[in-house]
Amino acid sequence: MAKKFAELQAGMAPESRAEAQQLFQQHLKEMPLHELRKAQQLSQESLAKALNINQAAVSKMERRTDMYISTLRNYIRAMGGELEIIATFPDGQVKIDNFAY
Amino acid sequence: MAKKFAELQAGMAPESRAEAQQLFQQHLKEMPLHELRKAQQLSQESLAKALNINQAAVSKMERRTDMYISTLRNYIRAMGGELEIIATFPDGQVKIDNFAY
Numbered sequence: 001m002a003k004k005f006a007e008l009q010a011g012m013a014p015e016s017r018a019e020a021q022q023l024f025q026q027h028l029k030e031m032p033l034h035e036l037r038k039a040q041q042l043s044q045e046s047l048a049k050a051l052n053i054n055q056a057a058v059s060k061m062e063r064r065t066d067m068y069i070s071t072l073r074n075y076i077r078a079m080g081g082e083l084e085i086i087a088t089f090p091d092g093q094v095k096i097d098n099f100a101y
Numbered sequence: 102m103a104k105k106f107a108e109l110q111a112g113m114a115p116e117s118r119a120e121a122q123q124l125f126q127q128h129l130k131e132m133p134l135h136e137l138r139k140a141q142q143l144s145q146e147s148l149a150k151a152l153n154i155n156q157a158a159v160s161k162m163e164r165r166t167d168m169y170i171s172t173l174r175n176y177i178r179a180m181g182g183e184l185e186i187i188a189t190f191p192d193g194q195v196k197i198d199n200f201a202y
Contacts, residue, residue, distance in 0.1 A: 028187070030196040036188060039195075065200055066171045072197075076188045084187040084194075086129070087137060087177045093185075094140075095131040096173075099166055 033075065034062040040079045050078040069099050134176065135163040141180045151179040170200050 031039070037047060044058040051058065051074060061067065061075060073083040085096040132140070138148060145159040152159065152175060162168065162176060174184040186197040 028194055028196045030198045032199045033197060036195055036197065040190075062199075066169055067200075068167055068169060069173065070167045072170065072186070076197075079188075079190075081188040081190045084189055085173070086185040086187055087180075087182040088185055089141075089180075089182045093129055094137055095129045096134060096137065097131045098133045098163075099168075 032062070037062070037079060040081075042079060047075070047078050051075065073099070133163070138163070138180060143180060148176070148179050152176065174200070 037044070044055045044062075048055045048058045061071070069083070069085065076083045085099065087094050087096055138145070145156045145163075149156045149159045162172070170184070170186070177184045186200065188195050188197055
């Protein structure tokens with residue numbers, strides 16, 4: 001299946017590929033951090049432990065509407081994930097790789 | 102073509118879908134902010150104007166390895182793009198929607 005997908009992509013005109021990218025993104029589930037944590041069956045306490053902070057700090061973090069990219073990356077890593085920063089343009093998408101990994 | 106892609110996705114088992122997501126991400130171009138700006142044929146000066154800051158501040162921003170999500174979003178918007186924050190897990194991807202839009 002994976003191969004078929006790659007072949008499909010390879011055979012696409014650039015415009016179709018951009019369209020597919022948009023479509024693909026639209027299919028992604030969207031959720032806030034606290035829901036993502038619950039989906040991973042993790043408590044604020046266990047995440048606090050992994051991040052070496054206290055539970056109140058995790059709670060506060062989950063209510064923020066802005067934060068440093070490094071803070072968000074640490075939070076997502078503590079859940080076992082990886083953060084990706086994508087810039088979407090009408091003609092396609094680019095992954096931004098400026099930030100410390 | 103777009104419809105075919107959607108149909109392909111709809112018919113996928115969850116594991117194949119996750120695999121396709123990973124593959125898809127691997128196909129994304131990766132670049133730092135200053136290269137993305139150049140690819141959009143924008144100068145630091147024009148971006149500075151759009152952001153209501155000076156050229157030196159844009160130059161400094163492009164050399165940072167960490168910044169606020171809102172700062173990055175403003176930079177990408179000034180280029181005509183949209184920022185997306187994705188968390189990638191072994192079993193799939195989620196778009197994080199905590200941050201002010």
